[in-house]
Amino acid sequence: MMSPLTEHRVTEIRMVRPGDRYPRTIGRNARLGSHGDGGRVTAVCLATDGGARGWGVALGGADGVEAAARSLTGRAVADLFDPAVGVTDPAALPLDLALHDLAGHLLGRPVYELLGAAGPRPVPCYDAAIYFDDLDPDDAPRGVEAVLANCRDDERAGHRAFKLKIGRGHRWMSPGDGLRRDVEVTRAVRAQHPGARILVDANDGYSPDGLRAYLEAVADCGLYWIEEPFPENRADLSRLRAELARLGSTALVADGEHEPDVPLLLDLAAEGLVDVLLMDVVSFGFTAWRALWPRVRSLGVQISPHAWGQPLKTRYAAHLAAGLGGVPIVEGVPGQTDGVDASGYRLEDGALHLPGTPGFGMPLPVTDASTEPVEGATR
Ligand SMILES: [Mg+2]
Structure with missing residues (x-):
């Protein structure tokens, strides 16, 4: 035909x-x-x-x-x-x-239909724009209130889940001061947003021992997910899993954003050490994700393609989520792209609504x- x-x-x-x-x-x-x-x-x-x-x-x-x-x-x-x-x-x-x-x-x-329309719509979406704004400007750092203000602004924009960057002690503060500030920020965001999901992302900036101290100190904050705590390896992830069990934490472990070794990540996922795979929505790509998806699903693993950097990438990740299923929440990058009409997309109550128009539904x-x-x- x-x-x-x-x-x-x-x-x-x-x-x-x-x-x-x-x-x-x-x-x-x-x-x-x-x-x-x-x-x-x-x-x-x-x-x-x-x-x-x-x-x-x-x-x-x-x-x-x-x-x-x-x-x-x-x-x-x-x-x-x-x-x-x-x-x-x-x-x-x-x-x-x-x-x-x-x-x-x-x-x-719409693209999500080409992919099977197997996931939920609207698509749960988290705020990925909560960085170390407490440390800026260098000559008069604004402190924890700067982070809280960002969370409040983004809640007004429709977010109900916040991913906090942690690991201040890797490069910007001493390990001890960095740990204390990470804990202070996490606890302050939890206090300001009692019902929100809190995700944390260390960009591989914690030592396994440092992370253990952090988790102990925020054990009552109910973390939803822990992303790239340290460079992924079987021994440290096994210890992390045991530590989470000891603390009674249900936090998901997410990894595979930075220079992913996909066969290793699949092994770690099969062993129950990684819950969510993060390969990038653009550089890994739709076709690669679609090819990998049957294997990933058979392992019972979830995915959430990395989207940071560009607001467009969040919308692509949302189509994968609504199309393939198996994506608990997508990474939300706030902002606009010049000349692109994204008015068909709407963030509301922590979820991204997708247009039902053909393709990605964004005029050229x-x-x-x-x-x-x-x-x-x-x-
Ligand atoms: Mg990350």
Whole structure:
């Protein structure tokens, strides 16, 4: 049977680089300095000879888009993409998200439906923008109140779950002072938001002993999840599991964001040492997640693709969540991307509502000075 994917050829592969903006400057975490107030997104726009369009953040940045434009222009969509699988030609992986969007438009369905619509809608979403703002500015640090103010602002924006960065003692304070401040912040957020889910993320910045002291000191805070406490390894994760049991904690252990060793992570998950896998929604990608999903599901493990950095990535992660299922909550990056109409998405009472319109339901970025055409990309 002829499908629109067979009939349409990709005639244009064009790069756009819109800026995005957070609602406030985002401070440090355990490893990195200030995250600033936004950046530039490398995205790719596709058009077909039948007048269909799709776009998405590019895997592999500008180089990936340029290589794809050189080798793939003129190919039938069905040569590059199968709605049941994702990208089928490895050369088209930089277009992973753009092809999912394009296929959604060609088939008249939102991406989460292409993925099976197996997850809940709206999609539970947590606030991932609670960094070490207590430490800034350097010459007059604002202290714990700065973090509490961020939580209040984000609660007004619809959040009901907060992920607190911890690990101040890794780089910015002495280990003892850092531990004390991490505990103080966690307890203060719990006191201000008694009903909220609290997640914590150390960006691998704790020692196993330091983390044990932290967990002991916040044992009555009911942590929902612990992310990247230290570089993942079997011995330390086994001890963490025993410690959580001793404390009566039900916290989920989440890992696999930073330089993931996927076979090792699957082994750790199979052994019950990691509960939630975090590989990035863009750099790991939709097609890789879809391929891995049956194995992950058979292990009884959950996933939550890493989304930090770009508001667009939260919306992609939400489609994976609503499509595949098995995602307890997605990472919420606040903000806007220039020229992108995301008004179909709405955060309310801790959950992200997705538009039911085709593809990712976000009209194309406007063509303006931010557009950088790729040489020879139109045929
Ligand atoms: Mg993280």
